[in-house]
Amino acid sequence: MPTEPSGATTPAQSQRLKIAVMGAGSVGGYFGGLLARAGHGVVLIGRPAHVQAIEQHGLRLEARGFDGHIPLQASTEASAVQGADVVLLCVKSTDTEAAAAQILPHLAPGALVLTLQNGVDNDERVRAVLGPAHEVAAAVVYVATSMPGPGHVKHHGRGELVIASSPRSAEAARQFAAAGIPTEISDNVRGALWAKLVVNCAYNAISAIAQLPYGVLVQGAGVADAMRDVVAECLAVAKADGVQIPGDVEAAVRGIAQSMPGQYSSTAQDVARGKPSEIDHLNGYVVRRGAALAVPVPVNRALWALVKLVESRRGSHTP
Structure with a gap:
């Protein structure tokens, strides 16, 4: 019972x-x-x-x-x-x-x-x-x-x-x-959704590619700087799109690794199980909006492309 x-x-x-x-x-x-x-x-x-x-x-x-x-x-x-x-x-x-x-x-x-x-x-x-x-x-x-x-x-x-x-x-x-x-x-749910999107863009793809939990991946060489670049690009797109993001997004991103150190991103879990991920609606969304608003987002584009590449190996034969 x-x-x-x-x-x-x-x-x-x-x-x-x-x-x-x-x-x-x-x-x-x-x-x-x-x-x-x-x-x-x-x-x-x-x-x-x-x-x-x-x-x-x-x-x-x-x-x-x-x-x-x-x-x-x-x-x-x-x-x-x-x-x-x-x-x-x-x-x-x-x-x-x-x-x-x-x-x-x-x-x-x-x-x-x-x-x-x-x-x-x-x-x-x-x-x-x-x-x-x-x-x-x-x-x-x-x-x-x-x-x-x-x-x-x-x-x-x-x-x-x-x-x-x-x-x-x-x-x-x-x-x-x-x-x-x-x-x-x-x-301002749109702003709150964007705040969560920024966090997801910072963590999900890197967690998926490396297959590491948040607390471990942030300790990788160059990862913190790369995550800051992702956040900066997302905020630039949001600003150009007229979105008011509430709170301190940079602090929220830093806090995730401390509050959920053992958590793997949903994208990492999807990739590990051979399932399609939501990357097109995370970093991929930022890439599309960046292109529409003429805001460069090279780091988000690279992460999106890498996750898509990893996903494309589903069912392929390893040489």
Whole structure:
């Protein structure tokens, strides 16, 4: 039997939300698990092995102060979003349009679609597919998670959300906060997404190419200088694009290696597993925007090209 952590709450029946998580990997599983523990109706939509394990045993959530199995629904079909008040879109950025098209026929009128993804333009891409009749809001995710096995999500740190202001986002944020998910509404989510993008651009590609965790890679010869060049290029593109990035981005970048020294980037994990990464929506996005705005980004371009080269070796024969 799971050991229920202190602080878990059950919302009043009138406040209970139905929540669908589209693309429920480690991030979607983590947030879906917390919301299910708080009493909301949650369905995780994911890969067959993951779904089968959840159907048999529930979702195992391994976190600080809690390690147990959480009963909830799981499905491999996009139609499981039917009737959901909130849809958490957690697919890879490469699959954004395809996932939006899959859920479109099944979305309830008035459903809120939150994009919990890397990159800065997923909400715009989803909105283009769903059209003006459906509410879409971007969310910035700050969490470190992994999936040790099917139906098993491990939480390594943080867990906050920043959500764009929209008609339904305030109520969603209130319910998320009550479920133990620190959630903030912001009028500058684009800037917050860019702040996260800069961090990802600084770490993800280097972690992927070297297959090293953050705390180790920053100690490599010349790496700190290269990361500063990446950050400077990103900030130049953001400025040219009219983006106001909040906070001290350089300090945030430095702090990641200290707060998550053993973490491998999602790009590193994808490359290690032979899966397509999101590099086109990280350094590759900066390359495209830099070209459009006539801002040179040679270091981002080099990192993007190197990760694409590593990815191209999938399935090739080593001489």
